[in-house]
Amino acid sequence: MKIAKNQRVLNNLSKMVLSLLLIGLLSQNSLYGQGEALYKAKCASCHQIEKNGTGPMLKGARQRWMDAGEGDLIVEWVQNNAALRNSGKSKRAAAVYKEYGGSVMQIFADITPDQVNAILDFADAPPVAAPAGGPQGADASDPNAVEAEEEGGISTVWWLLAVLFIVVILSVSGVRRQLKHATEETTPNNSLSYWEEFKILAWKNRAISGVLGLVLTIAILVLVFQRLGSINLMEDYQPSQPIAFPHSQHAGVNGIDCKYCHNSVEKSKSAGLPTVNVCMNCHKQINGKDAAQQEQIAKIYAAAGWDPNIKPAGAYTGKSTPIVWNKVHVLPDHVYFNHSQHVVAGKINCTQCHGDMKQMKETAKVWPVEELNKVEGNIALTKPTLTMGWCIECHGKKEVVIGDGSNAYYDEIHQRLKKNKKLYQQYLNDGKITANELGGWECAKCHY
Structure with missing residues (x-):
């Protein structure tokens, strides 16, 4: 009888050991999940998995460094690319730096080699996107389309670990009960x-x-x-567009002012999408340097009803088709936002909300707040882009210029404050007058 009891104890112990081994194996497999989390936290703002963006695509990055004979240096490149370049021991580092126009990658001194390899493992075998669903206009087969599942969810690995943890607890409980009965030579109470x-x-x-x-x-x-x-976090949302429009070429290389195309930004609630005739102001003469550019410009011609082959210099055919753009910066219906108020009265630069579009080689996207903070002159914020906290934080930090004669509303406030010096000093406790001190945190300012 005692032998049978001891046998049951051994069986329970073996179950517990097996469970612990499974947890150990899953912990190793969870490095893939760690790579995904690290990619989203540290890399996604500049690097895409399967397409070049601000930085080179990550899929195959390790192999490209190995092909260059410097596979052992990619970890150093991720941790401190500037130090690796300056050391002179990596031709690959210098080549990538030159290829991307001297764009400097952030230093990640706190990241370990195992974490770098976890990121690269994830990049080489990213999860397959769902075939349907997703935000408006996004192509679910596109690796850059927004995933249907929100970031921050509990991964399958963690659920499995939780189940195994419960199994271990039950196993330990069984072992404890069997050991107690085996030690005390008592009959177990199976009714409990x-x-x-x-x-x-x-x-x-x-x-x-x-x-x-x-x-x-x-x-x-x-x-x-x-x-x-x-x-409903929208950071990194980058829907596909009917025409590939590189802001880097138009606003960057050609130096076209944002307000030339978005010409209602100083007069209206909406910044406005440029009508095709605005595009044709330039593209009657410019039809692209290579096949890729010519393909996209041909779509503009089709939308405008323009035939460049009609002699002597092209002509309109009268057969036009509308361009259906997919909206990028989507606010809830109950939120009021006025572009002209922020641009004219607030004197806020476009880069504060939209990022440095001069560097945007691909279609527009919602820039993450970390990436927006890197733009020179931007107010550093902490809340995710396009969230209520993001707007409130900006209203609490953005200084309002009053009394300079540029805005009648602020001039009136300035005159009232001059008559009440005690109140004026109270406003200037922090050395500036911000939007929230003038009612920028009132609910009705932004909500209907």
Whole structure:
């Protein structure tokens, strides 16, 4: 009888060891999940998986460095690319730096070689996008389309770990019960279930159980509110467009002012999309240097009804088709935002919200706040782009210039404050007058 009891103890112990081994194996496999999280946190703002962007695409990056005979240096490149270039030991580092116009990559001194390899493993085998769904205008087969699943969700690995953790707890409980009966030579009371034993144990250790219960409740509430805060985040949203429009060529190389194409930005709530006749002001004469450019410009001609082959210098045919652009910066219906108010009265540069479009080689996207903060002259913010917290934070930091004669509304405020010097000094406690001090945090300012 005692041997049978000991056999049951050994069986339970073997189950526990097997569970721990499975957890160890899953922990190794979770490096893939760690690579995905690190990519989204540190790389996604500049690097895409399968397309070149601000920086080179990450898929195949390790192989390209190996082909250059410098596979062992890619970790140093990620950790501190400037130091690697300056050391002179990497021709590949200098070549990439030159290829991307001297664009400087952020230094990641805190990232480990294992983490770098985890990112590269993820990049070489990214998850397959869902075939349907996704935000408006996004192509689900496009690796740059927004994933249907929001970032920050609990991965399958963590669910498996949770299940295995429960299995381990039950195994330990069974071992404890069998050892107790084997040691005390008593007959086990099979009428008590695991749940009943757990309740008895919890009651005996009420203080510890209470603290653990409180910690668990707070942790669950934190996770719930974090999840709620991640709903409808639009950062990195980059829908496909009917015509590939490189802002880097138009605003960067050619130096075209934003307001030339978005000509209602100083007069209207909306910045406005350029009509095709605005495009034709230049593209009657410019039809592209290579086949790729000519293909896109041909779409403009089709939309405008322009035939460049009609002698002597092309002519309109009268057969035009509308260009259906996919909206990039999408605000909820109950949010009011006026471009002219921010550009004219607030004197806010386009780069504050839209980023440095002179560097945007591909179609427009919603820039993450970390990337916006790198643009010279931008107000540094912390909340995700296009969220309520992002707007409120900016209203609390953006200084309003009053009394310079450029805005009658602010001039009137200036005159009133001059008559009440005590109130004026109160406003200037932080050395500036901000939008929130003039009512920029009132709900009705932004919500209908």
